[in-house]
Structure formats: C-alpha cells, structure tokens
Amino acid sequence: MVSGTSTKRSNARGARRAVAAPELSRESLIDHALDLADREGLDAVAIRRIATDFGVTPMALYWHVKNKDELLDAMGDRIFQSLSIPPAGADWLDQVRAALVSLVDVLRRHPGSVDLAMARVLLSPEGQLLAERTLGALRGAGFSVRQAADLARQALFTAVMLVQGRPGAEIDTHEDERAAKTAAKTAAIAGLSTAQFPNLVDCAEALTNCDDEDAYYGGGIDLYVAGVEELHRKAAR
Structure with a gap:
C-alpha cells in the first residue's frame, strides 16, 4: 500500500516536471543558461543541471550544442545580438558614448554572464560592427591605431567593471543569498569605529547597495567619456 502511494506521488511529480519544463531548442537552451547564470552565477551552468531543468537526458542537449564550451560561446554571442549600433558619421565623442551605453545596456541584462563578453565581443557579428564603428570614430578624431585600440578596449x-562591480550585485552568489550577503557587508562596514573610519561608516550603505542604477551607470559612463575627451584635448594642444 505504501509502495503504491509512493509510486503515485513520484508519477505526479514527474508529470508536474513535464508540464513545467520548457520546450527544448537551441534558442531556449541558450536563454535558460543565461537566466541560470543570472540567478546562480556562471558556475551553475552545467549540461547535467540544464538537462534536468528541461526534463531530458544530457545527450538531448548535444543535438543543439556540441559541448559546454559551445554553449558558453553561444551565450556570449546572444548577449551581443541586442547591441544598439551607433550610426557612423555622428559626432565622434557622441559615437564613443553611444557605444559604451550600448555595451552597458546589454551587459546589465545578463550580469551573470559578463565574463563571456570579453571572449566573444570581437567574434560576434554585432560586436565586430560596434568595434569597427568605435575605432573609426576614435581614429577619425585623430587618435593613432594603438591609442584607438586601447581606448576601445578600455570601453569594454x-x-x-561597472556591471560586475555594481554595489549589491553579488553576481557570483545564488539569488536567495544575495540580500543576506549584501546586508552582512553593510553591517560590517557600518560597525567600524567612527573615530577611525568616519567616512567609511557614513558611506557604508552607498558602498554596498545601489539605490539608483541609472545614476550609477551614467556616472561611470560620464567618467570614461570625460577621460577620452581630455586625452583628445591634450593631444590637440
């Protein structure tokens, strides 16, 4: 009797999993892997784990990607597919700013996979076009090949850095633990001696939490663009 009840429960759980599991395709596989990385960190992206989430065997995934490395590459490429490419011919500094804004926007959508961007930016069609436009704007403003390449790389x-370093992001931590980890950091800094670290204590919340993401990212973009503009001004002098 107990065995029969256990079997029924197991079948019911299996049925629920079958209903809840999304339909497996290359597109859904990549999307799911990106979502998993955002929720639990890039280390959570594993073939066996994803196969379980889809309710299939690991071998079923290999119809869509050859191995985990190909999946990671596809995740990086997917990030750049939504890049907004600034038009050529605009003011060179506006074009550089627009390129950085676009980079930040796409990376913000998938913070858990930011590391993949470094490897794929010059290998994805959209990343190549963004790099071409940005390098063209910088060289057209008078920067040398080396200077333009360095500035474009520093934009990436x-x-x-802005996405990975956002206060409270904790992108390498499971989403259920992020709030507690951030709170612990805030408490540790706020608990320092006010006589020895008055500024750290005053800034404890701001250093560990981000209450205005748009202002945070906008400030970082402004800082980079101001640096490029100053370098150009010095070269002109």
Whole structure:
C-alpha cells in the first residue's frame, strides 16, 4: 500500500516536471543558461543541471550544442545580438558614448554572464560592427591605431567593471543569498569605529547597495567619456 502511494506521488511529480519544463531548442537552451547564470552565477551552468531543468537526458542537449564550451560561446554571442549600433558619421565623442551605453545596456541584462563578453565581443557579428564603428570614430578624431585600440578596449573594460562591480550585485552568489550577503557587508562596514573610519561608516550603505542604477551607470559612463575627451584635448594642444 505504501509502495503504491509512493509510486503515485513520484508519477505526479514527474508529470508536474513535464508540464513545467520548457520546450527544448537551441534558442531556449541558450536563454535558460543565461537566466541560470543570472540567478546562480556562471558556475551553475552545467549540461547535467540544464538537462534536468528541461526534463531530458544530457545527450538531448548535444543535438543543439556540441559541448559546454559551445554553449558558453553561444551565450556570449546572444548577449551581443541586442547591441544598439551607433550610426557612423555622428559626432565622434557622441559615437564613443553611444557605444559604451550600448555595451552597458546589454551587459546589465545578463550580469551573470559578463565574463563571456570579453571572449566573444570581437567574434560576434554585432560586436565586430560596434568595434569597427568605435575605432573609426576614435581614429577619425585623430587618435593613432594603438591609442584607438586601447581606448576601445578600455570601453569594454569599463562596461564589464561597472556591471560586475555594481554595489549589491553579488553576481557570483545564488539569488536567495544575495540580500543576506549584501546586508552582512553593510553591517560590517557600518560597525567600524567612527573615530577611525568616519567616512567609511557614513558611506557604508552607498558602498554596498545601489539605490539608483541609472545614476550609477551614467556616472561611470560620464567618467570614461570625460577621460577620452581630455586625452583628445591634450593631444590637440
């Protein structure tokens, strides 16, 4: 009797999983992997784990990707597919700003997979076009090949740093634990001696939480663009 009840419960759970599992395709596989990385960190992206989420065997995934490396590459490419490419011919500094804004926007959507952007930006069609436009704007403003390449690379570094370093992001932590981890950091800083660390204590909340993401990202973008503009001004002098 107990065995029969257990079997019924197991069948019911299996049926619920079958209903809840999304339909497996290459597109849904990539989307699910990106979502998983955002929720639990990039280390959580594993073939066996994803197969379980879809209610299939790991071998079923290999019809859509050859291996995990191909899946990670596809995730990086997917991030850049929604890039907004600034039009050529605009003011060069506006074009550089627009490129960085676009980079930040797409990386913000999938913070858990930001590391993949570094490897795929020059290998994805959209990333290649954005790089071409940005390099053209910088070289057209008078920067040398080396200077333009360095500034374009630093734009990507800036975007990655802003997303990974956003206060409270904790992108390498499971979503259920992020709030507690952030709260612990805030409490540790706020609990320091006010006599020795008055500024750290005053800034504890601001250093560990982001109450205005648009202002945070906008400030970082402004800082990079101001630096590029100053370099151009110095070269002109």
